[in-house]
Amino acid sequence: MKAAIVGATGYGGAELIRILQQHPEVTVQSYHSSSQWGGSIVDSYPHMQAVSGKELKAISHEQIAQDADLAFTATPSGVSSKLVPELLKHGIRVIDLSGDFRLKDPRQYEAWYNSKAPDEVILEEAVYGLAEWLDTDVRNAQLIANPGCYPTAALLGLAPLVKHLPIDPASIIIDAKTGVSGAGRKAVPVTHYTEMNDNLKIYKVLEHQHTPEIEQVLSGWNSNAGTITFSTHLVPMTRGIMTTIYIDVPESITAEKLFELYQESYKDCYFVRIRKKGTYPSTKEVYGSNFCDLSLAYDERTNRIMIVSVIDNLVKGAAGQAVQNMNRMFGIDEKTGLDLAPVYP
Amino acid sequence: MKAAIVGATGYGGAELIRILQQHPEVTVQSYHSSSQWGGSIVDSYPHMQAVSGKELKAISHEQIAQDADLAFTATPSGVSSKLVPELLKHGIRVIDLSGDFRLKDPRQYEAWYNSKAPDEVILEEAVYGLAEWLDTDVRNAQLIANPGCYPTAALLGLAPLVKHLPIDPASIIIDAKTGVSGAGRKAVPVTHYTEMNDNLKIYKVLEHQHTPEIEQVLSGWNSNAGTITFSTHLVPMTRGIMTTIYIDVPESITAEKLFELYQESYKDCYFVRIRKKGTYPSTKEVYGSNFCDLSLAYDERTNRIMIVSVIDNLVKGAAGQAVQNMNRMFGIDEKTGLDLAPVYP
Amino acid sequence: MKAAIVGATGYGGAELIRILQQHPEVTVQSYHSSSQWGGSIVDSYPHMQAVSGKELKAISHEQIAQDADLAFTATPSGVSSKLVPELLKHGIRVIDLSGDFRLKDPRQYEAWYNSKAPDEVILEEAVYGLAEWLDTDVRNAQLIANPGCYPTAALLGLAPLVKHLPIDPASIIIDAKTGVSGAGRKAVPVTHYTEMNDNLKIYKVLEHQHTPEIEQVLSGWNSNAGTITFSTHLVPMTRGIMTTIYIDVPESITAEKLFELYQESYKDCYFVRIRKKGTYPSTKEVYGSNFCDLSLAYDERTNRIMIVSVIDNLVKGAAGQAVQNMNRMFGIDEKTGLDLAPVYP
Amino acid sequence: MKAAIVGATGYGGAELIRILQQHPEVTVQSYHSSSQWGGSIVDSYPHMQAVSGKELKAISHEQIAQDADLAFTATPSGVSSKLVPELLKHGIRVIDLSGDFRLKDPRQYEAWYNSKAPDEVILEEAVYGLAEWLDTDVRNAQLIANPGCYPTAALLGLAPLVKHLPIDPASIIIDAKTGVSGAGRKAVPVTHYTEMNDNLKIYKVLEHQHTPEIEQVLSGWNSNAGTITFSTHLVPMTRGIMTTIYIDVPESITAEKLFELYQESYKDCYFVRIRKKGTYPSTKEVYGSNFCDLSLAYDERTNRIMIVSVIDNLVKGAAGQAVQNMNRMFGIDEKTGLDLAPVYP
Numbered sequence A, B, C, D: 001m002k003a004a005i006v007g008a009t010g011y012g013g014a015e016l017i018r019i020l021q022q023h024p025e026v027t028v029q030s031y032h033s034s035s036q037w038g039g040s041i042v043d044s045y046p047h048m049q050a051v052s053g054k055e056l057k058a059i060s061h062e063q064i065a066q067d068a069d070l071a072f073t074a075t076p077s078g079v080s081s082k083l084v085p086e087l088l089k090h091g092i093r094v095i096d097l098s099g100d101f102r103l104k105d106p107r108q109y110e111a112w113y114n115s116k117a118p119d120e121v122i123l124e125e126a127v128y129g130l131a132e133w134l135d136t137d138v139r140n141a142q143l144i145a146n147p148g149c150y151p152t153a154a155l156l157g158l159a160p161l162v163k164h165l166p167i168d169p170a171s172i173i174i175d176a177k178t179g180v181s182g183a184g185r186k187a188v189p190v191t192h193y194t195e196m197n198d199n200l201k202i203y204k205v206l207e208h209q210h211t212p213e214i215e216q217v218l219s220g221w222n223s224n225a226g227t228i229t230f231s232t233h234l235v236p237m238t239r240g241i242m243t244t245i246y247i248d249v250p251e252s253i254t255a256e257k258l259f260e261l262y263q264e265s266y267k268d269c270y271f272v273r274i275r276k277k278g279t280y281p282s283t284k285e286v287y288g289s290n291f292c293d294l295s296l297a298y299d300e301r302t303n304r305i306m307i308v309s310v311i312d313n314l315v316k317g318a319a320g321q322a323v324q325n326m327n328r329m330f331g332i333d334e335k336t337g338l339d340l341a342p343v344y345p
Helices: A011-020 A061-067 A080-089 A106-113 A120-125 A149-164 A210-221 A255-265 A315-329 B011-020 B061-067 B080-089 B106-113 B120-125 B149-164 B210-221 B255-265 B315-329 C011-020 C061-067 C080-089 C106-113 C120-125 C149-164 C210-221 C255-265 C315-329 D011-020 D061-067 D080-089 D106-113 D120-125 D149-164 D210-221 D255-265 D315-329
Strands: A002-006 A027-032 A070-073 A093-096 A143-145 A173-178 A201-203 A229-234 A241-248 A272-274 A292-299 A304-311 B002-006 B027-032 B070-073 B093-096 B143-145 B173-178 B201-203 B229-234 B241-248 B272-274 B292-299 B304-311 C002-006 C027-032 C070-073 C093-096 C143-145 C173-178 C201-203 C229-234 C241-248 C272-274 C292-299 C304-311 D002-006 D027-032 D070-073 D093-096 D143-145 D173-178 D201-203 D229-234 D241-248 D272-274 D292-299 D304-311
Touching: A002 A011, A002 A061, A011 A027, A011 A315, A027 A061, A061 A080, A070 A080, A070 A315, A080 A093, A080 A120, A093 A315, A106 A210, A143 A315, A149 A173, A149 A210, A149 A229, A149 A241, A149 A255, A149 A292, A149 A304, A149 A315, A173 B173, A173 B241, A210 A229, A229 B241, A229 B304, A241 B173, A241 B229, A255 A272, A255 A292, A304 A315, A304 B229, B002 B011, B002 B061, B011 B027, B011 B315, B027 B061, B061 B080, B070 B080, B070 B315, B080 B093, B080 B120, B093 B315, B106 B210, B143 B315, B149 B173, B149 B210, B149 B229, B149 B241, B149 B255, B149 B292, B149 B304, B149 B315, B210 B229, B255 B272, B255 B292, B304 B315, C002 C011, C002 C061, C011 C027, C011 C315, C027 C061, C061 C080, C070 C080, C070 C315, C080 C093, C080 C120, C093 C315, C106 C210, C143 C315, C149 C173, C149 C210, C149 C229, C149 C241, C149 C255, C149 C292, C149 C304, C149 C315, C173 D173, C173 D241, C210 C229, C229 D241, C229 D304, C241 D173, C241 D229, C255 C272, C255 C292, C304 C315, C304 D229, D002 D011, D002 D061, D011 D027, D011 D315, D027 D061, D061 D080, D070 D080, D070 D315, D080 D093, D080 D120, D093 D315, D106 D210, D143 D315, D149 D173, D149 D210, D149 D229, D149 D241, D149 D255, D149 D292, D149 D304, D149 D315, D210 D229, D255 D272, D255 D292, D304 D315
Parallel strands: A002 A027, A002 A070, A070 A093, A093 A143, A173 A229, A272 A292, B002 B027, B002 B070, B070 B093, B093 B143, B173 B229, B272 B292, C002 C027, C002 C070, C070 C093, C093 C143, C173 C229, C272 C292, D002 D027, D002 D070, D070 D093, D093 D143, D173 D229, D272 D292
Antiparallel strands: A173 A241, A201 A229, A241 A304, A292 A304, B173 B241, B201 B229, B241 B304, B292 B304, C173 C241, C201 C229, C241 C304, C292 C304, D173 D241, D201 D229, D241 D304, D292 D304
């Protein structure tokens, strides 16, 4: 199978290169960049010397469609919305890592992204690729909208509960913390080393564009689900997301029942690891891997459940899940090329 | 005025030395340590060379009481409970930085600290020293229980709301994040550099001993207040606490009213800075200072208020607030010796 | 005494504000910025709320000279060279924190800075302000060229040796390491958080503009001194410089003699701390303070001396030394306003 | 081929597990620990859940020799010296990651390690496993002494120069900087997070036990080589070593000739990457990989060469090179199982 990586010089693109370079079933044909084409990927990422010496090419839909079976578009929101329809027109399948094709309702997109939504027909067609909870057979999908990093962590944590227990969806509060790579490669003041080191920031308060993405999926799972509270923090570390989730349960349940539910729900999911009761994951424990680690706690004092989930935002939260989706699209075992042990410490 | 610092080799003690070394109204007579006495403070803290060359002395109640008007006990919980009564017996006033004298109910103490509570008479006498919300004139106090770092950040954020608005106290969720110095100076695996760097951890889930401290104060302020949810995370940074607080408001309010309430409540409090609407503090912005910065947001979509507060856990969350309390005890202007600009970046 | 801070929005300027805000003998009249004037300093530095609410003004030489006795120009190289002569013309004294007036030889400046040198008359007049080794009485100086951060650390380490021992100056190798704040406040790729965190970089190899500054001073101290080797590394930390210096000694000396020499040389220098034999400073041990800590070792196996010096690059390496120079210029005790204990941890 | 990992709970052991888990030609039969046996490796390293659930076994020489063809001993110096001879006696081949079998001269070992040297017969037999510069065919070796992390970085940087150019070996100065994982997993004060974060330390000045290891190899390569200067610094990052090396060249050479020499010397070495002239590696660019990146500069002003080398201390500096050595011992292509792209950012 042949793939092209579009947006190869961003962190998502670089992580796709790292993962696919070891994937036994895929050949990456070409890297594309809208800005830095002409030189080698090594000019942009010296760490790739001897790993990959591929040239960075301009983005030509025809060429990409001709050379590859699948394009990963690791391009920013607002770029993907224009690029992806062109690629689809040329008959190539696409996994898009931006936020452009995740929201079914164009008004939501326009309200949260401050940008024009893609064509509704394509939005309708796009499959939301939360790999453990796909609601369709993606072997026939033309376009997968790869989930956001935060929604991946939050939704994997919430799924069994929201689907199966009588919780109060309006009570859901997701306090999310991310490493700085989630903000991308562009040097801007807020993520200048000196401004971010030894510092903890809260950002995009009540304005994060992943809010409607989470709400859309939750209301698909539970008809009572509506708005939620979602907050995001920048933590002085490179990779990793932790979401700490709080939910009221109207009637008392037992911690044991909770664990059983989660273990049962994820028993066939290699990449979701339920942590032993009373232990909790740290972000470093999934560093560089496609795992999502989950812990649960039930507080009898307040009738509230706490869920803790961690992922590597660039792997399970972006490139890794994209490859997992690719595997499913092409009928390959989902672990193929993704069997990466976390890099610890 | 003459003071003694007991527990001088911990981080709280070292920060007391740093602050008091510039305080114009206090002479620190002696440093005391239960374990490392005999040498100079410089052996324990080389950064103090030329700043202070004082000897570390053993802990002798008589000697301390004879030499000083006030003792700061920056000793661990379980040590203070034994030490402080002895000091009081000798007639010296005490500001205790441990958790031992904060909880009025000994059963609460014993349940959360797994240790025997101090004598109830002394517990009764101890004044809880949240400096901006003291409910008594401390000029006559013999013992001040200096608040915990997390409760300081959380309670300063919650006070105006819990006291004056018809919120639902049971809905309060405090998602707290701390720098690692809060865990103390002892080298243990969880805070080994390699295990903590580039890593985010959640810890003491549903078990943190600051929970009942926060609840006790809230229920003093609002008769409807009972249990709350409080979670704690270790962030890879040295200093700083951020609490992100979520509260349901049964009826709609306006953001403007919220800001007015806070500005009015803290108009005479130099150390509490209300941030401009739409802006949010980062922990580094109070680094090394006694400030507590507060931001507010009201979410119309969910009828929920978010409060963000940050402090330096070793200053406003420990030694700085202790000095602020000392100033009040001795009728000195509360800013004296504490007018430290944040060290930024 | 009245001062103005020009370039108040850079890190050097901000540190001047922090230090001078507590200086008992100085009133800072105004802050100036070439780019961000019009608002308050708090817009640029939210951590200064309640500390300073001064307006940022444009740079008017007349106004500055009229309002203040002294201007600190914390402006970039290339800006100071134009600005300072104008200020001097208006009769105001200046301490310049850039590299523009440090090199006496304009050809050296032009070779290493790739920029036109200032007028030679002014270069001649400028006093190089290495505060512990001033070779003139600065009470009459009009212009002090405040030393670079690296030269400060290296030269304080080398002075006694180069002046008094028969070392081989050509053998001097200075391996320097700095925290990232030394690179300034501007967000650029090399100091983007994600590119710098958990990473160690070497930069400007054989090209660092502080090389001729160090060589100029050394050859003033020792007529045999010529070129040296100087390398610079970026360390993932905010503040701090360490220089590890290697020098051959043609004839054997004893470690004791070495320590005596240093202790004697710096016995009247509060800000230089000679560390106990066999112990070595870390950068955090001078964090936020004006200290320079020095350690020494003599290796009998190789007849080589190692000197280790650490400073806070923004304090002793910039704003702190500038204030120390101001104190000397105005006949004030050099410690005034600078008696800051290191912030540790 | 079957292998056992002894000392599986240290960082070297954990990294062996991570690498070998993907090695197509090796089956790891068992993990052994002297202290933590009885439970699963997941109890010690939660990040290994689903990756490896192997039990930690006690160290039984007989059992290990019976079950495996090769033992990796990732045990501390002083432990390996006793353990390895026992394993060899049982006929199993060994790759030892400690310092115990690297020095041929027992007096050197005893002087620098303060511990009794192993039997001279075994020292003689042990092959020093600097994989790119093996001086013997290791397909018959019984015991490989895997090089230290610093010597690996320094020697790969020095080899072509010391072997082929008329440099002055006595002039060699190696200024080395390491991430904190090099200090091991044990929680001790010097590497407590709060003491190490945002801090740079120099340590073991003139006392580092890797000094004689480097000298031994250099004098094997160049009969003029004797003592060198080697210094070591702790950098606030988890992984990575950079050595900055300075050497005098008695006669002038050209930078071009230097590059040619290095390119030629390493043209068949996949894991050594010569960086483009004028560019320099950072440690993160080899993070998680087995690469050693080298840069060169010749300073015409001082007739001095600078070499910069970086490795991941846990991979090329420990477990990765051990696997590379294993591949050579068993006649497997050296890249097998080690074709790991750096994890960046």
